[in-house]
Amino acid sequence: MKEKLNIIKIGGNVINDSTQLTSFLRNFATIKGLKILVHGGGRKATELAAKLQLEPKMIEGRRVTDEANLDVVTMVYAGLLNKNIVAQLQQNNCNALGLSGADGNVIKAHKRIVAAIDYGFAGDIDAVDSSVIQTFLESKLTPVFCAITHDKNGQLLNTNADTIAAEVAAALTADYEVILSYCFEKNGVLKDVNDDNSVIENMNADSYQILKNTGIIVEGMLPKLENCFYALNNGVAKIKIGNPEMILENGTNYTTITL
Amino acid sequence: MKEKLNIIKIGGNVINDSTQLTSFLRNFATIKGLKILVHGGGRKATELAAKLQLEPKMIEGRRVTDEANLDVVTMVYAGLLNKNIVAQLQQNNCNALGLSGADGNVIKAHKRIVAAIDYGFAGDIDAVDSSVIQTFLESKLTPVFCAITHDKNGQLLNTNADTIAAEVAAALTADYEVILSYCFEKNGVLKDVNDDNSVIENMNADSYQILKNTGIIVEGMLPKLENCFYALNNGVAKIKIGNPEMILENGTNYTTITL
Numbered sequence: 251m252k253e254k255l256n257i258i259k260i261g262g263n264v265i266n267d268s269t270q271l272t273s274f275l276r277n278f279a280t281i282k283g284l285k286i287l288v289h290g291g292g293r294k295a296t297e298l299a300a301k302l303q304l305e306p307k308m309i310e311g312r313r314v315t316d317e318a319n320l321d322v323v324t325m326v327y328a329g330l331l332n333k334n335i336v337a338q339l340q341q342n343n344c345n346a347l348g349l350s351g352a353d354g355n356v357i358k359a360h361k362r363i364v365a366a367i368d369y370g371f372a373g374d375i376d377a378v379d380s381s382v383i384q385t386f387l388e389s390k391l392t393p394v395f396c397a398i399t400h401d402k403n404g405q406l407l408n409t410n411a412d413t414i415a416a417e418v419a420a421a422l423t424a425d426y427e428v429i430l431s432y433c434f435e436k437n438g439v440l441k442d443v444n445d446d447n448s449v450i451e452n453m454n455a456d457s458y459q460i461l462k463n464t465g466i467i468v469e470g471m472l473p474k475l476e477n478c479f480y481a482l483n484n485g486v487a488k489i490k491i492g493n494p495e496m497i498l499e500n501g502t503n504y505t506t507i508t509l
Numbered sequence: 510m511k512e513k514l515n516i517i518k519i520g521g522n523v524i525n526d527s528t529q530l531t532s533f534l535r536n537f538a539t540i541k542g543l544k545i546l547v548h549g550g551g552r553k554a555t556e557l558a559a560k561l562q563l564e565p566k567m568i569e570g571r572r573v574t575d576e577a578n579l580d581v582v583t584m585v586y587a588g589l590l591n592k593n594i595v596a597q598l599q600q601n602n603c604n605a606l607g608l609s610g611a612d613g614n615v616i617k618a619h620k621r622i623v624a625a626i627d628y629g630f631a632g633d634i635d636a637v638d639s640s641v642i643q644t645f646l647e648s649k650l651t652p653v654f655c656a657i658t659h660d661k662n663g664q665l666l667n668t669n670a671d672t673i674a675a676e677v678a679a680a681l682t683a684d685y686e687v688i689l690s691y692c693f694e695k696n697g698v699l700k701d702v703n704d705d706n707s708v709i710e711n712m713n714a715d716s717y718q719i720l721k722n723t724g725i726i727v728e729g730m731l732p733k734l735e736n737c738f739y740a741l742n743n744g745v746a747k748i749k750i751g752n753p754e755m756i757l758e759n760g761t762n763y764t765t766i767t768l
Contacts, residue, residue, distance in 0.1 A: 329587040352596040403600050
């Protein structure tokens, strides 16, 4: 039987609110066995860009990462957030190792170009090197990924953290039984986006199609769920979506997704 | 016989000038065998602090790292510089792994307090975990250290990069034959600070004392040389100081220091 590996992605207020982050990290450190953390960027990068008076660039309503904004996200995600998270995990006796996709060449990506529109330094993932990650895990290190990758040609790229979590999870299924959790401030996938008590407790590929077709699952949740089914279709055993306290403390009020 | 390990620290214009940095990294990637890079901060952190209108804080003529400035150096050293250096090394097929002292708990430090003066978030090193660094080296990874450490209580600390290089070098002498090189824009330790051709080619503990007592070695170079002799007294085989091109391309015009 394969060894169990927990991969947890945090985003939203879990990153933005330092009290919530500290509480989450204390909890995360107590998870027994192998684990990996993936963190999104939160509000800090937007705040720094505003302080530096960088104008957000948009093409056809979509945000474009220009060079100045790439520097900002590299500083905030790979520097400020990643190193403070690692330091807090060390305080809680979790031997964390902060990583961008460039470190150890763990995540190679390419610059996104869709239908001749250049979205700037946004990266789509080509390959995850599971062997390097496995070396870290076997050395009792806990990888902590930020949402920065590279193209192996010297270029850093801003990459969606949900996608990083799904791709890293999928890559490690050959060697581990992977459970992937997406943690944020909501209690899970909701039937009514305004009612935090309307959690859909269980979902599979069939019920997802129905919920999507009937318009019950709304816009913002769709890309996250696409990542979930990508991961499940690539060997991930189970996915949990919800509030980190419920998920880490074995509560019940969250969404579990299987194929 | 112990395996050879090259530890190279870069600072000054080698970091500030992107053309010099790119050229250095291309050279560094070609070094055969085990290697480690340590990089200083350069001018970028000062520039970002100025853009954010942070006032430099001074106590008795010495710069103090307050919380806002710690965030700036964490963003620039551990984020912008470290990840761009790692990405460029990956481009040159050197499997680099960017590290702060918090990552893998490789460098533990404490907040500097001298004679009741609180210098802010400046760190003095307590311990280097050579076993984790050895794991990376044995996995064919090239550690790239930035000048940020932690105190194992969740606090990041700004730490002198020359000292990091010396302490990491000293910690690895039990397992490797360590050669430590300090690379910057000058050709080495100079007899006349205004004459770049006045390189002192060889120095040992005795000649250093004479050069120091006669005032030939000036102020700015003393802390660097104290780090050198600390490293040599702790088992480092040889130290080189000078221009990276000379040192990496086996030139002769640089300073070699032995005990």
